[in-house]
Amino acid sequence: MTGPAGPGAAPEVDAAAAPAVDPAEEEIARRLAARPESPAVWCADLHKRYGKRTAVAGVSFTVGRGEVVGLLGPNGAGKTSVIKMLLSLVRPDAGEVLLLGRPARDPAARARVGYLPELFRYQPWLTAAEVLALHVRLSGASVPDGERRACLAAVGLADRARDRVGGFSKGMQQRLGLAVALVARPELVVLDEPTSALDPVGRADVRDLLLELKARRVAVLLNSHLIGEVERVCDRVVILDRGRVAAAGSLSELLGQRELRLRLTGVGPAAQARLAAAGGLTRDGDESYTVALAGDRPDEVPALVEDLVRLGVRVHAVEPARISLEERLLGILRARDGGPRP
């Protein structure tokens, strides 16, 4: 696993979580490995208590290969505890974890996982290039110089490679953390609040990086409080509350069908057919149309508008209508308020 190492790094690691492969997990791994493609993350019934406090009370979910899954929930919901259990940085009281079809503590699985922790610090006397080189060495992967430089460039640190990390701002350290998580060509990347210290441009850069990972079929588990960000990049979302899964599903499952309200003039039969092809079509007045979009492609709306214009339609207004993930999240959490605390 590539993630911060050395003095000052990962201070909350549970020392009791020594590598050891559980025979029950081995058996599950053997069965999953026989399937055409085992999920990137599989966890079942995870539990964790810290003293009297229950942090995680029976969490199960999967992240498929090449899938981007968002882990959401209020402060203290158990997100970081779940992530640390997935990565064997904290030992679960109960439950099982497989990463890439192997038991989570298996070094062969860990070597293919990139991790950006929520809290980290790098050795301040090293340069960014040296930090990256150190983590490449730790991962056992062979990553040529040019690829490492490209990785720093991808997180916007191309011209800071030779600068010492001690002089980096918080956001620059977070960018370096991302480069560390990505440098050893992981098949699964776990990012715990990767944009908390980033400016708007940095956030947009991370969004692009995530989409690029998705295109390369790298699985991503993303813990973020920036719900708009999650909504834009994630295929699926797992919402935790008080240590339990409060809801999980794809964005269309959680948010319902996307609708598009349009105000159009000059709609001929061809344009009418194009509108109907986009989904269920209703005409609400002379110029008002509503399309219940059948697909969930990100370019669905611009493609439709482009076609309509080509067909001679004058497009006066296009208004997407769907409950936002933020509204949905708040709805779920409020409905659970007063529910049982673990």
Ligand SMILES: Nc1ncnc2c1ncn2[C@@H]1O[C@H](COP(=O)(O)OP(=O)(O)OP(=O)(O)O)[C@@H](O)[C@H]1O
């Ligand atoms: N090392 C620890 N020792 C004691 N309690 C802990 C420890 N780590 C987490 N907890 C407790 O477990 C619960 C879940 O914490 P966790 O950090 O997993 O939540 P989170 O969803 O990641 O929160 P946030 O969004 O604030 O980062 C909290 O009540 C927290 O106080």
